[in-house]
Amino acid sequence: APVAEAAAGAPFVRVEGVSKKFGTFLAVDDVSFDIARGEIFSLLGGSGCGKTTLLRMLAGFEEPTKGRIHIDGRDVTDVPPYERPVNMMFQSYALFPHMSVEKNIAYGLKHEPLSRGERADRVAEMLELVQLQDYGGRKPHQISGGQRQRVALARALARAPKLLLLDEPLAALDKKLREHTQFELMSIQEQTGVTFIVVTHDQEEAMTLSSRMAVMEKGRIRQIGTATDIYEYPQNRFVADFIGSINLFEGQVRAVSGGVAQVEVEELGQVSVTAEGEVAAGQPVTLALRPEKLSLSRTEPEAQNRVAGTVESLAYFGKDSLYRIRLASGRVVSANAPNARRGGEGQWVADWEDDVWLSFAPSSAILLVE
Numbered sequence: 001a002p003v004a005e006a007a008a009g010a011p012f013v014r015v016e017g018v019s020k021k022f023g024t025f026l027a028v029d030d031v032s033f034d035i036a037r038g039e040i041f042s043l044l045g046g047s048g049c050g051k052t053t054l055l056r057m058l059a060g061f062e063e064p065t066k067g068r069i070h071i072d073g074r075d076v077t078d079v080p081p082y083e084r085p086v087n088m089m090f091q092s093y094a095l096f097p098h099m100s101v102e103k104n105i106a107y108g109l110k111h112e113p114l115s116r117g118e119r120a121d122r123v124a125e126m127l128e129l130v131q132l133q134d135y136g137g138r139k140p141h142q143i144s145g146g147q148r149q150r151v152a153l154a155r156a157l158a159r160a161p162k163l164l165l166l167d168e169p170l171a172a173l174d175k176k177l178r179e180h181t182q183f184e185l186m187s188i189q190e191q192t193g194v195t196f197i198v199v200t201h202d203q204e205e206a207m208t209l210s211s212r213m214a215v216m217e218k219g220r221i222r223q224i225g226t227a228t229d230i231y232e233y234p235q236n237r238f239v240a241d242f243i244g245s246i247n248l249f250e251g252q253v254r255a256v257s258g259g260v261a262q263v264e265v266e267e268l269g270q271v272s273v274t275a276e277g278e279v280a281a282g283q284p285v286t287l288a289l290r291p292e293k294l295s296l297s298r299t300e301p302e303a304q305n306r307v308a309g310t311v312e313s314l315a316y317f318g319k320d321s322l323y324r325i326r327l328a329s330g331r332v333v334s335a336n337a338p339n340a341r342r343g344g345e346g347q348w349v350a351d352w353e354d355d356v357w358l359s360f361a362p363s364s365a366i367l368l369v370e
């Protein structure tokens with residue numbers, strides 16, 4: 001069947017209705033998704049949502065209670081880890097402290113039928129891939145955290161897996177190094193063409209790295225998509241709230257016409273919102289507004305969707321400031337507004353305790369029915 005599947009354009013990885021129970025606890029609950037060859041696919045979610053368990057089932061360290069896993073056109077559900085075209089890079093890196101960088105990388109090849117020369121060539125190639133040509137003779141304690149991370153990556157890639165599973169690959173690095181290393185990982189993925197599946201709890205990391213991501217909650221996938229899909233078109237309240245910051249309001253649809261819903265929200269009055277999915281009059285909905293989609297002004301705007309408030313606090317972030325605006329109802333809303341250029345008139349749009357207006361376009365709000 002592998003050939004037929006490939007001919008039909010089968011995905012490179014197919015996870016089909018996979019569940020995992022530990023005793024009576026359902027750690028992974030009926031998860032399905034496809035990954036194309038060459039993707040960097042992230043499993044994103046909070047602690048305990050089942051990301052690592054799912055990764056371990058892909059590696060073969062854990063057996064699904066239900067469902068099938070296909071990799072590269074082959075059903076590997078019952079195939080042991082070492083016979084899968086898969087390797088895993090652990091969060092702890094698991095480098096041998098007494099071995100040199102070279103020996104650590106060569107260890108990844110221990111089961112490969114290679115001559116001495118071939119092995120040395122492969123190690124040299126891997127050192128070059130992660131730009132550690134001059135560090136082969138050092139021990140792990142003689143290199144930096146970022147370099148250790150690259151050694152672990154080189155070792156995991158040495159035997160040329162088709163699929164590399166990375167469990168929180170950047171968690172041990174500080175913020176600055178992590179951002180830099182994200183681009184390095186992407187470049188190495190591109191050079192090797194290996195498909196990556198990355199477990200992370202860091203949404204910015206998932207958004208930067210991934211071609212697509214699955215957002216998980218309590219063992220289930222709540223949405224799969226590109227960074228843009230997930231950020232701009234969250235499908236439910238959980239995803240909207242998990243990714244980025246957002247203001248959520250409870251409301252009820254009054255009427256729908258011409259793709260625009262009139263929504264009654266206690267704190268905002270009646271607002272009009274572009275309705276993408278199916279919404280009907282009378283339906284309870286959640287209105288979601290990203291802070292950067294709100295416009296802030298000192299004078300009353302023309303916009304139909306507008307509400308008055310008072311600046312309760314503001315925080316300067318360089319290119320913009322984050323305002324906390326208290327509405328008449330007492331509800332506090334977050335809004336980002338750009339800062340004036342250096343030397344421009346007035347640094348801020350508004351200052352503490354100023355009376356201001358917030359407004360937004362119908363297409364800037366997200367309507368959630370779940």
Ligand code: ATP
Pocket residue numbers: 022025027045046047048049050051052053054201
């Ligand atoms: P984290 O980011 O904290 O590592 P995670 O999303 O990777 O979280 P998992 O490690 O997959 O979460 O665990 C999912 C759930 O399954 C957790 O509630 C965990 O306690 C439970 N679990 C994991 N492994 C086992 C096991 N071997 N036996 C029993 N329960 C387990």
